[in-house]
Amino acid sequence: MILFLDFDGVLHPEPCFDRTQFFCFLPKLEMVLHDFPSVKIVISSTWRENRSLHELRGFFSETIRHRIIGTTPHWRDCAELLEVIGFQRQTEIEAWLRNSPEPWESWIAIDDKSYLFRPFIPNLIKTASAIGFDEVAEMRLRTLLSIS
Known part of the structure; x- marks a missing residue:
């Protein structure tokens, strides 16, 4: 299972x-991820546009950062796919999956948009922008991780 993760x-x-307050809900997310050790993480947040993968991993705990396997491409670099899919973040996810070694792998996205x-x-999993990753x-x- 791959988790595509937004930050803001x-x-x-x-x-x-x-x-x-940056990353104030990260401990709650990491608690869940500790219970599901096979979940891999791909950063889909716009933070990926001006930070390296190493920098992005640095926001996470030692026990989670090694599970961050990449970042999605920017939708502008996937213009042909965007024409087919029509939704920017989903296009970025689909582009990442199509270029991965296992494009059929199940995935979940957490995003506020x-x-x-x-x-x-x-x-x-849609979060409320002002609330973030809540209960x-x-x-x-x-639930989604348990049934996958």
């Missing part, structure tokens, strides 16, 4: 004017 509105509120995905997509999102993630 998921791991901290968006907007987040207080830098000390559902308009970047096809409507009613069952493997999207509802945690329960949904645990």
Whole structure:
């Protein structure tokens, strides 16, 4: 299972004017991930656009960072696929999957912007931007990971 992870509105509120609040919900997400050790993580957040994979891994605990296997490409680099899919974040995910060694692997995305995905997509966990990864999102993630 691959988890495509957004940061803003998921791991901290968006907007987040207080830098000390960055990644304030990350411990809650990591608690879930500890219970599902086979889940791999791909960063789909816009933070990937100006930070290296090494820098992105640095936000996570030692026990989780090795499970971060990459970042999605930018939708502008997948223009032909975007024309077919029509939704930016989903295009980025599909492009990453198509270029991975196991393009058929199951996936879940956690994001606060559902308009970047096809409507009613069952493997999207939508968070509220101002709330982030809360108990509802945690329960949904645990449920989806348990049935995969």
